[in-house]
Amino acid sequence: MNSSMLLSITTFVYALASVFYIASWTFKKDILSKTGMFILVAGFTGNTVGIVLRWIESYQLGYGRAPLTNMYESLVFFSWTMAALYLFVEYKYRERIIGVFATPLIFLAIAYASLSPSISSRITPLIPALQSNWLIAHVVTCFLGYAGFAVAFGFSIMYLMKPDMPGPGSLMSRLPSFDTIDELIYQMVMFGFLFLTIGIITGSVWANSAWGTYWSWDPKETWSLITWFVYAILIHLRLMRGWHGRRISWVSIIGFMAVLFTYFGVNLLPGLHSYAFLTLDFLPILS
Amino acid sequence: MTKKISKTRAGNPVWNFFTSVKLTVVVLLLLASTSVIGTLIPQNSSEAFYIQKYGEVFYNLFSSLDIFDMYGSWWFILLLVLLSINIVVCSMDKLTNTWKIIFPQKVNFNIERFRRLKIRECFDIKGDVNDALARCEGIVRGEWQTTVKEDAVLKEGAVSKENALSQDSTGKTLMGGGVIFAESGRWTRLGVYVVHVSVLLMLAGAVAGSVWGYKSFVAIPEGETVGGSYLRGTNEYIPFGFDLRCNSFSVTFYDTGHPEEFKSSLTVIKEGEDVLTSDIVVNDPLRYGGLSFYQSSYGTHSARNVALKITSSGSGMSYVKVVEFGQTIDMPESAGTFTLNEFVRGYNFRGHDLGEGFVGTFIPASPMGDRGDESMGIQRDESMGDKGDQNVVSPGVEVYMPLKFPSFDKMRRGEFIFEVDSYEKKYYTGLQVTKDPGVWYVYAGFVLMIMGCWITFFMSHRQICVEITPKPGGIGVTIYGTSTRNSQGMKLKVMRLAKKLKTP
Ligand code: HEM
Numbered sequence: 001m002n003s004s005m006l007l008s009i010t011t012f013v014y015a016l017a018s019v020f021y022i023a024s025w026t027f028k029k030d031i032l033s034k035t036g037m038f039i040l041v042a043g044f045t046g047n048t049v050g051i052v053l054r055w056i057e058s059y060q061l062g063y064g065r066a067p068l069t070n071m072y073e074s075l076v077f078f079s080w081t082m083a084a085l086y087l088f089v090e091y092k093y094r095e096r097i098i099g100v101f102a103t104p105l106i107f108l109a110i111a112y113a114s115l116s117p118s119i120s121s122r123i124t125p126l127i128p129a130l131q132s133n134w135l136i137a138h139v140v141t142c143f144l145g146y147a148g149f150a151v152a153f154g155f156s157i158m159y160l161m162k163p164d165m166p167g168p169g170s171l172m173s174r175l176p177s178f179d180t181i182d183e184l185i186y187q188m189v190m191f192g193f194l195f196l197t198i199g200i201i202t203g204s205v206w207a208n209s210a211w212g213t214y215w216s217w218d219p220k221e222t223w224s225l226i227t228w229f230v231y232a233i234l235i236h237l238r239l240m241r242g243w244h245g246r247r248i249s250w251v252s253i254i255g256f257m258a259v260l261f262t263y264f265g266v267n268l269l270p271g272l273h274s275y276a277f278l279t280l281d282f283l284p285i286l287s
Numbered sequence: 288m289t290k291k292i293s294k295t296r297a298g299n300p301v302w303n304f305f306t307s308v309k310l311t312v313v314v315l316l317l318l319a320s321t322s323v324i325g326t327l328i329p330q331n332s333s334e335a336f337y338i339q340k341y342g343e344v345f346y347n348l349f350s351s352l353d354i355f356d357m358y359g360s361w362w363f364i365l366l367l368v369l370l371s372i373n374i375v376v377c378s379m380d381k382l383t384n385t386w387k388i389i390f391p392q393k394v395n396f397n398i399e400r401f402r403r404l405k406i407r408e409c410f411d412i413k414g415d416v417n418d419a420l421a422r423c424e425g426i427v428r429g430e431w432q433t434t435v436k437e438d439a440v441l442k443e444g445a446v447s448k449e450n451a452l453s454q455d456s457t458g459k460t461l462m463g464g465g466v467i468f469a470e471s472g473r474w475t476r477l478g479v480y481v482v483h484v485s486v487l488l489m490l491a492g493a494v495a496g497s498v499w500g501y502k503s504f505v506a507i508p509e510g511e512t513v514g515g516s517y518l519r520g521t522n523e524y525i526p527f528g529f530d531l532r533c534n535s536f537s538v539t540f541y542d543t544g545h546p547e548e549f550k551s552s553l554t555v556i557k558e559g560e561d562v563l564t565s566d567i568v569v570n571d572p573l574r575y576g577g578l579s580f581y582q583s584s585y586g587t588h589s590a591r592n593v594a595l596k597i598t599s600s601g602s603g604m605s606y607v608k609v610v611e612f613g614q615t616i617d618m619p620e621s622a623g624t625f626t627l628n629e630f631v632r633g634y635n636f637r638g639h640d641l642g643e644g645f646v647g648t649f650i651p652a653s654p655m656g657d658r659g660d661e662s663m664g665i666q667r668d669e670s671m672g673d674k675g676d677q678n679v680v681s682p683g684v685e686v687y688m689p690l691k692f693p694s695f696d697k698m699r700r701g702e703f704i705f706e707v708d709s710y711e712k713k714y715y716t717g718l719q720v721t722k723d724p725g726v727w728y729v730y731a732g733f734v735l736m737i738m739g740c741w742i743t744f745f746m747s748h749r750q751i752c753v754e755i756t757p758k759p760g761g762i763g764v765t766i767y768g769t770s771t772r773n774s775q776g777m778k779l780k781v782m783r784l785a786k787k788l789k790t791p
Contacts, residue, residue, distance in 0.1 A: 004506040063541070126325065128549050128569035128582075130296035183775055190744040197740055199731045210570045212581040213502065214729060215493070217358045219326040236311050266326070 003054035003067075004114075004121040007076055010050055013043035014107040021099040025174060033096040037087075040103060041230060044083040046111070050078060055129065058123050068139040071132055072121045075113035077139070081147035082106045085191070089151065092183065095176050099274045101154035135208030142199030142224075146259055148192025149231070153256035155185045156249035182245050185252055193231045200224055223262040232256040304377035314370045321366070325357045371490055374483045381686040382480060389473045398466055401752040401767040406778050408785040411761045416582070419762050419788075420465050425755050426787055427469045476771065478742030485735035492728030500723040501525060507533035508588040508715040512556065516720040527720075528576060530556040536585055536714040549582050551716040577722055584717030589630035593645060593710040595688075597625075597703050622703065625654040625686075634687055641689040645707055650683035660719055745769040751781065753788075764788060 020036030023029075054067040067073045086102040089095075113119055159181045166172035175181070203221070208214040215221065234251040237243040243251075304310065328349070329336075337355060338346045353360030412419060503525055505516035511533060534552040541547050548568055555563040555575050566571045573580040591611060595730045598605045599620055606619040607741035615626040627647045634641045688707045689695050749770040756763045766785055770777040 032704075096681070124543065124545065127546055131548075132570040136572075180775070183773075194737075194740045194744050198737055201737065205730070205733070206570075208726065209572065210581070211583065212572065212579055212719045212723075214726065217330065218327060222322050222326045226319045226322050229315050229322070233312055233315045233319070236308050236315070240308050241313070 003050045003057055006046055006053060007110065007121075008114045010043050010046035010079075011107065011110045013039060013046055014083070014103065014110060017043055018100075018103040018107050021062045021097075021103050025097055025100045025171065026170075028174065030096070032138050033099060036099060036103070037090065037096065040083065040087065040099070040106075043106075044080070044087065046251070047076065047080045047083060051076060054123065061123055063123065065131075066136045066139075067123075068136060070120075071126065072113050072119045074139065074143065075109050075119070078143050078146060078150075079106050079110035079113075082109065082150050085144070085147045085151055085188075089184070089188075093176075093180070095180070095184075097174055098155065098158065098176065098181075098184070101158045102151050105150050105154055131210065132206055134202050138199060138202040138206055139150060141195045141202055145192045145194075145196030146263065148188045148190075148195060149227075149252075149256050150250050150258050152185050152188035152192060153190060155181055156252040156256075159185065159245060159249045161192075178245060182248070185248060189231060189234060189252060193228075193235065196224070196228055200228060220262065220266045223258070223266050226264050227255065227258040230258050252255040297365065302376065302380075305373050306380045308377070309376070310373050311370070314366055314373060317463030318363075318366050318370070321357065321363065324354060328354055330358070331356055336660055367490060370489060374486060374708070378480055378483050383661075385476050385480075389476055398752065398754070399767070401468075401750075401754075404767045406768045406774060406781055408766045408781050409764070410785060410789060411758065411763055412789060413761050416465075416755060416757045416762055419764070420467070420755050423755065423764075423788060425468055426466055426784065427751070427753065430469075431782070459645075462505050465752045465755055467755075468750065469752075470748065472746055472748045475742050475746040478739050478746065478749050481735050482743060485732045488732035489729050492725035492730075492732060495728060496723040496724030497725075500721065500725060503720045504583070504717065505588070505720060506584075506715045506717045507531065509533055509713050511537050527561075527578060531580070531714050532556060538585060538714075538717040549585055549716075551582055551585075551718070553580065577724070579721050579723075580715065581719040581721070583719040585714055586717070587712050588711045588715040590645070590710040591625060591713050593703075594624075594708040595627075595647075596706040596708040597697075598706070600700075600702055600704065618649070618652075618703065621652060623683075624650050625705075626650075626683075634689065641695070642689070642691050644687055644689035645710075646690075647686045647688070647705065648683040649686050649701070649703065649705070651702070655769060744772075747773055747776075749777060749780070751784070753784075 017036050017040040020032050020039055024032030024034075025034060051067055054073070055065075058065050058067065067263075068077055082102070083106045086099065086106065089102075090099060113121075158175060159178070162172050162175050162178065162181070176184075200221075204214040205225075207216070207221075230251070234248060234255060237251060238248055332355070334346075337349070341664050353362070357363055369679065373714055384786050400537045441734055500517055503516035503518045505513055512530050514530045515524050517524055524768060532554045534554055536549075536551045540551050550566055550568045552564065552566050554561050554565075555573075563575060565573045567580060567582050569582045572582070577726055589612065591651060592609055593611070594609050596607055597619060599622075603621065604619070608616055608619075608625075610616050610625070611628045612627055612629060615624050617623075618625055625647055629644060629646050630643070631646055632643055634644055634646075684699075684701065686699070686705045688705055690707065694704075747770045749768070751766060751768045754765045754767070764785075766788075767779050768777045768781040
């Protein structure tokens, strides 16, 4: 069994976990969400083993590099970080139903990696600019940050869906209290902000060690900075009176759109790389 | 006196404008939204490119707004300046207060404040009030000191006891219960300031870098020495203050054809002496004399050990001769001499560029011996087009050997056919040379930013209060807790403490 096969299987395990969480919510059976959690842990294990296996395979091919350098690998890793973060939150907050709003995202990222025909799962060697430990630090922290924002996004949707006066015993009344969701959103945003900050910083230290410029206003860099600004705005809005709950949820959704654009959308922009003469894709891991 | 200052400050509309978090939100919003423009419109391209892409009218509009170099435009810089002033003023404004909280002259707690808190646990226990108090104090002291242990400041985690009902007229301690307060992490309130200062440091470093630093480029052929580099943009020559020699350059490839490593061996020469030799690869630059040299590109400069295959049309024999640039060799079969002149990047043949190749001159022994076919017109210089026709001493025939088309010279239909058999490339290495005295401020900002975010997001100033009151038939206990953030965590802490107190 090779890594891509294992990761394809993982995709279906994650799908199953989401189904269980959603079923538990709709049919009001706690046992289903508990099962969902165990399936999620199984998927997470498969995801972990898949990444490690891919690492080993790259050594067998003679390239020997961390499996974090192209779209396929980054999406797989994105699922992994989201799953890890979500499991931690579920454990810490002892709230299970919130999985309904997080597990589908975990599934979607890895499904996109496994199923999209435009994303190749081939292991390719690393060009010189990417051979840096900063690269690993950069990718890991960026995706931890994205995971925080993704989970915050899921919770924001939950907040907005919950009616002010859910009927007793209704589907919506099973969601956590507004205060808890609000705090969860902010916790996730803070987690994401810290790691996006470290991600941008490690990326810029890496750029400085490879190219002698820590910041070059490359579209990818600029978009990650825009994302960072959006969440800095969220943080300050929350410190101003009156910005809680619904409004913060909207800002968090906008922030996540910026994340998605940084991740996928930048490739659609006029790709003018400041260092085109290098024939290297600048900051390619994020592409 | 401090009061006076803050009073005048508070009344000052300019001061109020800059202390407002609203301004922060507006400025950050403007920074975020205008930054988008620079990712939609390519930056720092040529005028021709822009006119072709956007037309004259939009070109004029955009360039009057500095859109083509927007991250360096006056209005973008102005936004950054506004942000900086905002941070400075706001922090000064808040710090006075925060400072008082963190370093109070006298630590005092107000039970009323705690009684209004949402996070609380109420329960009854049995037993003696003083015992309960002592036990509770022991537990709290143990718990809160461990959370504070990492911090050497004594004030933190200090447990003060306030026995509100504990004295009667005789001075004897009553079984009146008491209140225990504990706290930890006062200093974490400083985290926000660390974050804000780090933003200032990074901006200061960026300014220092653009004022006192530069970015430049130089290409050094293997074996050659240069003394300076050329600024990006203006191409102005900037001397290093020393010389730099490229000893060698090498590139290795994976079997897939992807490049694996670019490596240059560089030597710093000062006053004629080699002072430092170092290999650089991408991601591992050479730093010397305040400058950094980064491996950033490479190319073929020329070649050495060029092996030529010379085939005689007459005898059909092939000969291989190794030759260097500028060297003249005797032709086989005593047919004359051949000189290898140069390596060219491009070569025009009837309007086509034949690409990289070698150029040499063949001088036949007998002037008319190798006329070649003039109609081929392969000479680069038109004035030499009819040589050999005259009976004067011929400068010879120019021979061009393109790398891409090895048998090209056959078409000349000369007496000899020249072909490149093999050669060693002589590379040049392309170095990005930067001087950035601001980078260490930026890096210091990075470190502070991460530390500050960590402190503000994951640590907090926590306070608890345990109120123990005697009740008929037992003891009433209430635990209140508050924290600057993570109320869930505080709730759990309070619940855990309650559990401990309940189990005797
Ligand atoms: C890019 C620039 C900035 C960044 C990255 C930044 C970041 C932060 C962070 C991480 C926090 C902590 C939030 C929390 O406690 O959860 C914070 C709080 C705060 N920031 Fe900023 N900030 C920036 C600019 C500003 C500016 C210009 C002001 C000026 C008004 C400002 C005013 C505040 C205030 C008043 C607080 C709350 C402090 C407190 O809790 O006592 N920030 N900021």
